[in-house]
Amino acid sequence: MAMAYKMATQGMNIKDECKSWFTEMKWKKVHRFVVYKIDEKTRAVLVDKVGGPGEGYEQLVAALPKDDCRYAVFDFDFVSVDNCQKSKIFFIAWSPAASRIRAKILYATSKQALRRVLEGVHYEVQATDASEMGFDVIRERAQ
Numbered sequence: 001m002a003m004a005y006k007m008a009t010q011g012m013n014i015k016d017e018c019k020s021w022f023t024e025m026k027w028k029k030v031h032r033f034v035v036y037k038i039d040e041k042t043r044a045v046l047v048d049k050v051g052g053p054g055e056g057y058e059q060l061v062a063a064l065p066k067d068d069c070r071y072a073v074f075d076f077d078f079v080s081v082d083n084c085q086k087s088k089i090f091f092i093a094w095s096p097a098a099s100r101i102r103a104k105i106l107y108a109t110s111k112q113a114l115r116r117v118l119e120g121v122h123y124e125v126q127a128t129d130a131s132e133m134g135f136d137v138i139r140e141r142a143q
């Protein structure tokens with residue numbers, strides 16, 4: 001546990017690909033989501049999976065492991081109550097109960113470093129199980 005704290009306090013290296021995939025999702029709309037993971041050996045945040053334009057929220061949830069932490073950004077398109085097409089970007093901090101304590105600490109303490117790089121996130125959701133980040137939760141927060 002001391003090693004996880006040491007790694008987090010010394011700073012996490014955010015790879016350039018993290019920002020570039022996010023920027024493509026945000027501006028070019030060629031991706032629906034990006035999942036990030038921390039490589040403990042290199043002390044870096046890397047891109048784990050990228051969802052194509054045809055993939056939806058169900059595919060994002062399926063891409064998150066049940067026993068390890070991840071970060072994800074999701075581009076949520078919806079029609080507002082005044083009938084306007086809108087898009088909001090969600091940052092999801094996924095920390096399931098079955099994940100290791102070390103991973104939970106590492107992800108919790110490194111989250112802000114990644115958030116600073118990903119400019120344009122509208123909402124943040126922290127989830128320990130699928131019910132805390134259900135589609136209805138996302139839709140309710142966006143409207």
